[in-house]
Amino acid sequence: MKFKKILVGFAFSPNLKANIYEGLRMASFFNGELVFFHVGEKTPEKTSRFMDLVKSSPTQPKKVSVRWETGNPVSVLLKASKKIGADLIVLGALKRENVLKFYLGSIARKITRKASCSVLLLINPSVERQPCQHIVVNGFDSPQTKKTIEASFMVANALGAKKISLVEEISQSKVAVTVDDDRSLRRATLRKEKLSRQEQTRVKDVIKKLPLEMTNKVNWTTQSIFGKRGYSIGHYAKVVRADLLVMNAEENLGFFDRLFPHDIEHILAELPTDVLIVNSNSHE
Numbered sequence: 001m002k003f004k005k006i007l008v009g010f011a012f013s014p015n016l017k018a019n020i021y022e023g024l025r026m027a028s029f030f031n032g033e034l035v036f037f038h039v040g041e042k043t044p045e046k047t048s049r050f051m052d053l054v055k056s057s058p059t060q061p062k063k064v065s066v067r068w069e070t071g072n073p074v075s076v077l078l079k080a081s082k083k084i085g086a087d088l089i090v091l092g093a094l095k096r097e098n099v100l101k102f103y104l105g106s107i108a109r110k111i112t113r114k115a116s117c118s119v120l121l122l123i124n125p126s127v128e129r130q131p132c133q134h135i136v137v138n139g140f141d142s143p144q145t146k147k148t149i150e151a152s153f154m155v156a157n158a159l160g161a162k163k164i165s166l167v168e169e170i171s172q173s174k175v176a177v178t179v180d181d182d183r184s185l186r187r188a189t190l191r192k193e194k195l196s197r198q199e200q201t202r203v204k205d206v207i208k209k210l211p212l213e214m215t216n217k218v219n220w221t222t223q224s225i226f227g228k229r230g231y232s233i234g235h236y237a238k239v240v241r242a243d244l245l246v247m248n249a250e251e252n253l254g255f256f257d258r259l260f261p262h263d264i265e266h267i268l269a270e271l272p273t274d275v276l277i278v279n280s281n282s283h284e
Helices: 016-030 044-056 073-084 099-104 107-114 145-159 182-208 231-239 263-269
Strands: 005-009 033-039 064-069 088-092 118-122 134-138 163-170 219-226 244-248 274-278
Touching (some): 005 016, 016 033, 016 145, 107 118, 107 263, 134 145, 145 182, 145 244, 163 182, 182 219, 231 244, 231 263
Parallel strands (some): 005 033, 033 064, 088 118
């Protein structure tokens, strides 16, 4: 799995310089082709300002281009990502949205829900590089998880991160024991321990199949947590102050499924840190 072609959507906002620098760094880290994309009118003033900022960056990847197009930002960027064959879309995003904005949907969140490739949401883009040291990754029992775990190690090696925590969220319903005395508490505890061992074995088996050059430079651990899937891992990433949370893309859902919050929706409601949504279908 590689991010060979990276699309960075940008706007002429106060974070313009930081977003440009972050995009250039990502292309350099992943040794990929970078396409900057602005949805809006192209003017000589905008072009000059943008190019001056690109040239001022200490990081200069080999393949960088910029494209301009007018229209609806969400549809234009989604179409552009497909047209150029992007493996990764990088977008700046607000950490939190109020209720009105959440249900209407921001540009970054709408793109994340509909993108056919992986998406990286940056909540605090920076001109000066902030090292990525700790990555939290979902270890869900899902067909997509193998690719997500593989991507997390690829990203860790590219960014120089030394620690990965692979988190298996286990629903409380799986314990299925009513605790009303010491004996039932013991049964619930043993049930949790058994489930944790099973989940950790499953995740470790995935990692064993990865090339050693991907895993031997990273200190990885497994962690089982009990709670609502999506919400619990977001809270965990926030508590341990992770620099990046890596998640599966939302699986194809039916109409009625989309009426209720799922894994990614809990994360998008309040981004605990920078979030990478891995779409395994774009890397097959």
